[in-house]
Structures are given as C-alpha cells and as structure tokens.
Amino acid sequence: SYVLTQPPSVSAAPGETARISCGGSDIGSKSVHWYQHKPGQAPILVVYYDNDRPSGIPERISGSNSGDTATLTITGVEAGDEADYFCQVWDRNTDYRIFGGGTKLTVL
Amino acid sequence: EVQMSESGGGLVQPGGSLRLSCEASGFTFSSYAMTWVRRSPGRGLEWVSTISSNGGITNYADSVKGRFSVSRDNSKNTLYLQMGSLRAEDTAVYYCVKDKVGQQLVRPLEYWGQGTLVTVSA
Numbered sequence: 381s382y383v384l385t386q387p388p389s390v391s392a393a394p395g396e397t398a399r400i401s402c403g404g405s406d407i408g409s410k411s412v413h414w415y416q417h418k419p420g421q422a423p424i425l426v427v428y429y430d431n432d433r434p435s436g437i438p439e440r441i442s443g444s445n446s447g448d449t450a451t452l453t454i455t456g457v458e459a460g461d462e463a464d465y466f467c468q469v470w471d472r473n474t475d476y477r478i479f480g481g482g483t484k485l486t487v488l
Numbered sequence: 489e490v491q492m493s494e495s496g497g498g499l500v501q502p503g504g505s506l507r508l509s510c511e512a513s514g515f516t517f518s519s520y521a522m523t524w525v526r527r528s529p530g531r532g533l534e535w536v537s538t539i540s541s542n543g544g545i546t547n548y549a550d551s552v553k554g555r556f557s558v559s560r561d562n563s564k565n566t567l568y569l570q571m572g573s574l575r576a577e578d579t580a581v582y583y584c585v586k587d588k589v590g591q592q593l594v595r596p597l598e599y600w601g602q603g604t605l606v607t608v609s610a
Binding site: 421428464478482 | 525527532533534535538547549550583588592594596597598600601603
C-alpha cells in the first residue's frame with residue numbers, strides 16, 4: 381500500500397520559515413492536501429490540491445509538490461502555528477485516502 | 489456557517505458495538521459526500537470511511553472493513569457510523585468530515601467536526 385513519510389518534528393523561531401516534508405513514491409503525480417490539527421480542536425484544511433488555500437488561510441502558508449516530495453511551507457512563523465500537520469493523498473489503486481504520520485511544529 | 493456535531497461516543501467493552509451520529513448544518517447536506525476520520529491517542533489521523541452524497545457508494549479502510557458500516561439520512565442531515573466487534577485499537581476520537589466537491593476520493597476533506605471519543609476497554 382502507498383506510504384507517506386513525514387518527519388516527526390520540525391521547529392522554528394517566530395518570524396522564521398518552517399518547511400514540512402511529505403515523502404512518497406512519485407507523489408508529484410498525486411494531489412496532496414494538508415491539515416493542521418491543534419490539541420482539542422477540529423482539524424483544519426490549510427492547503428489542497430498541492431498549493432491552493434481555502435479562504436481564511438493566510439498567504440504565508442503554501443504548498444508545493446514535485447517528484448517524490450511534497451512540502452508545506454510556513455513563512456513568518458507565529459506562535460499560533462504550533463500544531464500537528466498532516467499530508468494526505470488519494471491512492472487510486474486501492475481507492476483509499478492515505479495520511480502521513482504527521483509532523484509536530486514547535487515554535488521556539 | 490458549516491457545522492458538524494458528533495455524538496454517541498463513550499466507553500465500550502472489546503467485542504461490543506456503538507453507533508456514532510453526526511448532525512450537519514450550514515450547507516446542503518444531500519449534495520456532499522461525507523467521511524469519518526479517527527485519531528488514536530498519540531497517533532496520527534486515519535481515514536475510516538466515506539459515503540457518497542446519495543449513500544449509494546461507500547468506501548472503508550481495511551482496518552474496519554466488515555466491522556463498521558457508514559450510512560446517512562439526508563432528510564435529517566445526519567451521518568452515522570455503526571461500529572461492531574470493537575477492539576482496543578479502535579480507541580480514538582472520531583471526526584465527522586464534509587468532503588469538498590469533486591470527483592472520487594481525490595477531493596480534500598473540507599470541514600471537520602470537533603469529534604467524539606470512543607474508548608474500547610474492559
């Protein structure tokens with residue numbers, strides 16, 4: 381089955397840029413969605429179809445996808461960005477939705 | 489405002505059953521596919537099941553296939569998840585999610601509820 385690999389943790393100081401990777405075989409040929417999940421809250425869609433943003437998501441959050449790696453980039457990191465971030469794709473071979481293991485973003 | 493409100497979670501013994509409900513509002517429920525996703529303590533998100541807008545097509549993760557059943561009542565704007573033969577590893581917060589419009593399961597999971605906790609333990 382298709383596997384998505386994320387680093388368990390990423391850290392950045394306020395104002396810096398945080399990059400969260402999501403690795404998968406030829407993931408560049410798939411559409412990647414990203415979700416932010418804070419403790420005790422509902423997850424939020426922050427990027428969809430690789431690099432689109434839902435209304436209300438700031439422009440400093442962006443996505444890219446090529447080759448074997450998709451990346452979520454957060455520029456000008458703020459304390460409120462501290463959360464778990466998950467990438468997700470659809471595997472057409474199994475007709476399953478697959479999530480990455482998640483990355484905890486810590487704001488220093 | 490799109491809202492989903494899950495209910496029905498609780499403590500259940502291994503082998504037991506439970507039915508989760510999700511009341512949706514703020515959108516035309518009958519026009520959208522709906523999904524259940526869970527998050528176990530200390531673990532990541534896991535897709536559980538998706539049902540098409542009219543209920544005619546259902547998809548399940550291997551981990552729940554044959555034990556869980558998803559359904560919906562469009563007249564009541566309500567989504568259900570009937571869970572049976574529950575195991576300790578089914579312990580999780582279960583989220584009700586509205587799919588974004590689109591074809592097949594490539595579409596993103598647009599709006600999430602707050603979730604309901606299911607604990608499977610003796």
